[in-house]
Amino acid sequence: xxxxxxxxLSAGSARLRxxxxxxxRRSGDDVEARAPIAxxxxxxxxxxxxxxxxxxxxxxxxxxxVLAPSHACKITYPEGFSKGGYQDMVEGGDWRSGEYVADAxxxxxxxxxxxxxxxxxxxxENGEGRGTLLAGWHEKVRGFWEGEGAGRFGTVLALGxxxxxxxxxxxxxxxxxxxxxxxxxxxxxxxxxxxxxxxxAVLLQHVRRTPDEASAITDAVYSWIGxxxxxxxxxxxxxxxxxxxxxxxxxxxxxSQDILFAxxxxxxxxxxxxxxxxxxxxxxxxxxxxNAPDAVALTLGSEFAPHxxxxxxxxxxxxxxxxxxxxxxxxxxxxxxxxFEPLTRTVxxxxxxxxxxxxxxxxxxxxxxxxxxxxxxxxxDRVSNYSWLGDxxxxxxxxxxxxxxxxxxxxxxxHSIALIDSDALAAELGVKHCADRFHAxxxxxxxxxxxxxxxxxxxxxxxx
Amino acid sequence: MRASRRIxxxxxxxxxxxxxxxxxxxxxxxxxxxxxxEVIRARHPGVLxxxxxxxxxxLDLIPLPGExxxxxPPEEIARRLPSGAHPIERxxxxxxxDEPTEVVVFSLQSAATNALVRHRRDGWLLLPDDFESWNPExxxxxxxxxxxxxxxxIEATLARLAQLIVAVEEKLGAHVLVYxxxxxxxxxxxxxxxxxxxxxxxxxxxxxxxxAELSARLGFSIVDVDRIVACAGADxxxxxxxxxxxxxxxxxxxxxVRILDERGCFDAETAA
Numbered sequence: 148x149x150x151x152x153x154x155x156l157s158a159g160s161a162r163l164r165x166x167x168x169x170x171x172r173r174s175g176d177d178v179e180a181r182a183p184i185a186x187x188x189x190x191x192x193x194x195x196x197x198x199x200x201x202x203x204x205x206x207x208x209x210x211x212x213v214l215a216p217s218h219a220c221k222i223t224y225p226e227g228f229s230k231g232g233y234q235d236m237v238e239g240g241d242w243r244s245g246e247y248v249a250d251a252x253x254x255x256x257x258x259x260x261x262x263x264x265x266x267x268x269x270x271x272e273n274g275e276g277r278g279t280l281l282a283g284w285h286e287k288v289r290g291f292w293e294g295e296g297a298g299r300f301g302t303v304l305a306l307g308x309x310x311x312x313x314x315x316x317x318x319x320x321x322x323x324x325x326x327x328x329x330x331x332x333x334x335x336x337x338x339x340x341x342x343x344x345x346x347x348a349v350l351l352q353h354v355r356r357t358p359d360e361a362s363a364i365t366d367a368v369y370s371w372i373g374x375x376x377x378x379x380x381x382x383x384x385x386x387x388x389x390x391x392x393x394x395x396x397x398x399x400x401x402x403s404q405d406i407l408f409a410x411x412x413x414x415x416x417x418x419x420x421x422x423x424x425x426x427x428x429x430x431x432x433x434x435x436x437x438n439a440p441d442a443v444a445l446t447l448g449s450e451f452a453p454h455x456x457x458x459x460x461x462x463x464x465x466x467x468x469x470x471x472x473x474x475x476x477x478x479x480x481x482x483x484x485x486x487f488e489p490l491t492r493t494v495x496x497x498x499x500x501x502x503x504x505x506x507x508x509x510x511x512x513x514x515x516x517x518x519x520x521x522x523x524x525x526x527x528d529r530v531s532n533y534s535w536l537g538d539x540x541x542x543x544x545x546x547x548x549x550x551x552x553x554x555x556x557x558x559x560x561x562h563s564i565a566l567i568d569s570d571a572l573a574a575e576l577g578v579k580h581c582a583d584r585f586h587a588x589x590x591x592x593x594x595x596x597x598x599x600x601x602x603x604x605x606x607x608x609x610x611x
Numbered sequence: 612m613r614a615s616r617r618i619x620x621x622x623x624x625x626x627x628x629x630x631x632x633x634x635x636x637x638x639x640x641x642x643x644x645x646x647x648x649e650v651i652r653a654r655h656p657g658v659l660x661x662x663x664x665x666x667x668x669x670l671d672l673i674p675l676p677g678e679x680x681x682x683x684p685p686e687e688i689a690r691r692l693p694s695g696a697h698p699i700e701r702x703x704x705x706x707x708x709d710e711p712t713e714v715v716v717f718s719l720q721s722a723a724t725n726a727l728v729r730h731r732r733d734g735w736l737l738l739p740d741d742f743e744s745w746n747p748e749x750x751x752x753x754x755x756x757x758x759x760x761x762x763x764x765i766e767a768t769l770a771r772l773a774q775l776i777v778a779v780e781e782k783l784g785a786h787v788l789v790y791x792x793x794x795x796x797x798x799x800x801x802x803x804x805x806x807x808x809x810x811x812x813x814x815x816x817x818x819x820x821x822x823a824e825l826s827a828r829l830g831f832s833i834v835d836v837d838r839i840v841a842c843a844g845a846d847x848x849x850x851x852x853x854x855x856x857x858x859x860x861x862x863x864x865x866x867x868v869r870i871l872d873e874r875g876c877f878d879a880e881t882a883a
Contacts, residue, residue: 517802524841531870533823534830540823545838549820556804556813565802571812574795574837577844602802 149251149258151184151216155244155431156262161191161201163429164238165212167230168248174224178215181261181327184222184249185229186213186280189264189429190238202427202434209267211280213321217261217295220254236277244431263292263326264429270342270411280321286414287338287421290322291428294331294610300428300437301609302334304421306345307446307519308467310569310585312337313592314519314599315444324596329603333610334428336440338421342411344452344465345445347500348492352463353420354507361417363460368413371482372406405476412464422508439512441608444567444599446519447551448585450497455487463490494550498558505562515606517599519567520555522584523548524574544584565602569595616659619651619876622707623664624673625718626696627853628790628836632863633662633716643857647864654868655877663712668702668738670722671763671771675778676708684735692749695741702738708782714876715779716834716867718790719818720853722768724811728753729760736760762814769821776831786874787831788867791819793840796852811852832870839863 156163166188172178189210191201203210216222228248229235251258267285276283291300305315315337317324322335343349382388385397426437452465464487471480505516528544530536536543548570558564572594573581580591587595603611623629636644647660667673674680680703689699707715727736739745739753776787794815801810809817819837826833839862840848840855848859855863871877 524838526842529835529838530823531832531835531866531873532830533827533833536827540827546820546823549816549823553813553816553820556816559803560805560807566804567802568800571795571800574793574841575797575845577847578841579844598800601800605802 149220149254150247151222151249151251151254151258151260153214153242153244153246153248154259154262156189156212156242156264156429157431157433158191158202158429159433161193163189163191163242165189165240165242166238167235168214168228169235170224170229171213172222174222174249177221178219179327180218181215183213183215183263183323183326184260186211186265188236188238188277189242203266203429205268206266208269208272208275209265209277209281209283209285211265213263213265213280213323213326214248214260215263215326216251216254216256217259218254218256220251223250223252225249261292261294263290263322265290265321270414280319280323281316284341286342286411287336288316288320289334289336289426290326291334291426292326292331293430294326294329294333296330296332296610298332299609300332300334300435301442301603301611302336302426302437302440303442303444303517303603303608303611304440304514305335305337305444306350306421307444308340308344308448308452308585310448310587310595311444311446311519312339313587314596317592317596318589324593325600328596328600329611331610332428332430334426334437336421336426340449340467342408342415344449344467346449346452346454346465346492347445347497347504348450348454348463348490349465350420350422350445351500351504351507352461353416354422354504354511356416356420360460360462364416364457364462365413367457367460367462367486368409371486372409375402375406375478401476402478405478405482408475408479409482416462416464422514423512440514442515442517442603442606443508444517444519447497447521447555448519450492450501450551451547454490454492455483456490457487459486494547494554497551498554501555501558501564502562505558505564509563515563515565517565517567517602517606518555518558519569519595520552521548522570522573522578522581523552524570524578525584526578526582548584565606567595567598567602569598572598616657617879619658619660619714619871620712621647621660621662621714621716622712622785623662623716624667624705624707625664625716625790626666626720628720628792628855628863629716629718630664631855632860633660633867634664636857636860644860644864647867650861650864650868654872658877663706663710665706666696666701667718667721668697669725669727669763669768670717670719670775671768672703672736673705673707673771673775674703675774676782680704682734682736684730684737685733688735688737692737692739692752693741693745695744697738697740699737703736707779712783712785714788714871715783715785716788716790717772717775719792719815719822720790722763722765722772723792723815723818724762724852726762727760728757730757732756765814765817765821769818769825772822773825773829776825776829786871786876788834788870789822789826789831790834790863791815791822791837792852793837793845793849794819795840795845795849797845797849832874834863834866834870836863839866
């Protein structure tokens with residue numbers, strides 16, 4: 148029997164405090180190497196009570212440490228170690244390296260648990276969503292681990308759409324699949340597409356944005372919000388109408404959603420581009436500051452989401468079509484119609500912007516782009532005679548998808564872009580594994596993750 | 612007494628893909644798939660497909676009606692050198708326009724994958740089929756007299772295919788179906804093409820896309836082998852770049868029948 152103990156983690160001059168442990172496996176379970184058995188919340192606090200200059204300040208409210216044995220074993224927990232309830236969600240004591248946690252049978256290696264640190268930056272800081280791993284909505288999440296590797300941290304940033312959420316965050320939404328396979332020191336960062344889709348056009352504008360442009364965009368958004376607030380008349384408050392006096396199904400103030408969305412869109416546009424954002428990681432020896440990501444994962448699907456350009460400022464936003472209506476209110480849509488113009492993007496536009504983005508990113512941070520191609524084959528669109536498509540030929544999935552995929556292959560010849568061939572992976576397994584061409588089965592996601600991992604290793608991203 | 616069946620005449624100009632899906636697929640002497648009539652028998656019992664198959668050295672070598680092949684090897688060469696599945700005296704010829712037929716089937720496979728050699732002095736072109744089995748004398752001749760002429764240029768080949776399709780429709784009034792190819796090669800995974808020529812997989816994708824554009828212009832049908840393989844999964848259907856499993860050939864044959872149905876080729880089945 149080996150004692151499993153807490154690993155060393157240090158926040159330098161700050162105190163590192165933790166909650167009680169919440170078990171992820173049952174006592175008596177056989178667990179694989181690097182399979183998480185428990186997690187806790189952690190928080191940094193300043194010695195003088197001044198938390199303003201603390202590292203990881205923007206992620207303090209959702210900072211967690213996941214613990215896993217370095218090798219396969221059978222685990223047994225001592226009675227009463229986990230307090231349960233809120234004591235496992237709120238920091239109540241100091242992090243103590245070497246603290247006894249559990250017992251392990253048949254462990255071939257060290258009893259020091261490996262830590263995976265999870266950090267979520269909330270889109271709305273006051274929006275508490277504690278409970279499970281990286282619970283709640285975050286504008287940016289990351290997982291990092293020193294592991295048993297040596298050398299510097301390698302960082303991969305995932306900026307794609309939902310298919311990349313599956314690949315990078317995984318079913319658990321907490322990067323556990325990457326923690327299990329990449330030796331470390333490594334970091335995976337994910338910024339999802341709830342606000343804006345990260346096409347090359349959007350990203351290129353963002354990394355090149357000037358303070359004056361940011362100011363103009365902010366003025367445009369403030370101006371529209373001002374209009375909305377100006378229009379708030381008594382009838383726009385369903386909660387206080389006479390018919391609601393004894394109960395109503397109208398819970399939300401409808402107006403709020405449009406304005407909140409506009410603010411989130413603005414916050415992303417005038418905040419730092421994730422491509423340029425550096426990060427801090429908590430390690431055994433203290434806080435380490437990392438450079439901007441070494442690799443940026445994108446998806447070709449982002450290129451063909453609906454794009455809109457603000458008529459006065461030139462600001463480009465890209466939004467998934469499915470977000471209109473259920474997610475984004477009518478007033479915002481009306482603003483898009485009035486103050487923006489639709490931007491129809493061709494394969495050639497995407498080629499130009501991806502090439503420019505790859506060159507810009509290479510020059511600014513040295514990072515390479517990993518671009519996932521489109522799953523062009525689908526069981527749904529069976530076309531045997533393309534003349535029947537008429538004018539719709541150029542926009543058909545089979546044509547656009549294949550043209551875009553060939554364009555991407557060609558780009559890899561001249562720019563710092565690596566191709567993730569999702570189309571081939573889907574065709575190998577069968578497109579029933581991705582019937583709608585975007586949402587893959589577990590088997591296909593695993594194959595895509597393997598391929599991304601292989602490419603990261605081949606491109607020598609440290610820690611992977 | 613058996614009712615008479617209407618004959619649907621199909622001229623299939625292609626190699627392993629059209630033969631194994633339309634006629635038969637035999638592996639190690641065992642019949643794995645018995646051809647398109649298995650499908651037609653079930654769906655259209657009054658029709659029997661009669662298939663005339665001719666191998667295709669390369670799409671761009673098929674002569675148009677009345678055209679004299681300009682780059683055909685001399686008869687003496689055709690007699691002297693060994694032939695595999697592509698007899699040298701037939702490499703630049705076709706019986707396609709010799710007899711009436713209702714359906715003509717082509718395939719991109721020869722254009723995408725077959726590399727030719729060119730005679731250094733006279734310029735004639737040849738596919739040295741099954742070259743590994745050639746005797747030393749023939750091999751020496753080829754190496755001495757000929758040079759590598761490479762794969763078919765994509766745009767020129769598709770332009771030639773367009774001419775052929777127009778000729779088939781004008782001279783034979785036949786429906787034209789063209790097989791595309793599944794680009795997947797098991798195990799091949801390239802993430803960067805820096806300094807590399809197109810792989811066969813990329814080349815096939817370019818041909819497939821060009822074929823779709825041609826179909827939009829000319830209105831012929833594509834037998835979308837790429838889609839068929841992708842839908843069921845290459846792991847299950849594909850043996851190598853060219854060969855499918857029996858299930859794969861059956862699915863391709865079913866797609867051919869579906870297209871023929873769509874084109875009304877079976878509408879008159881009860882008339883006979």
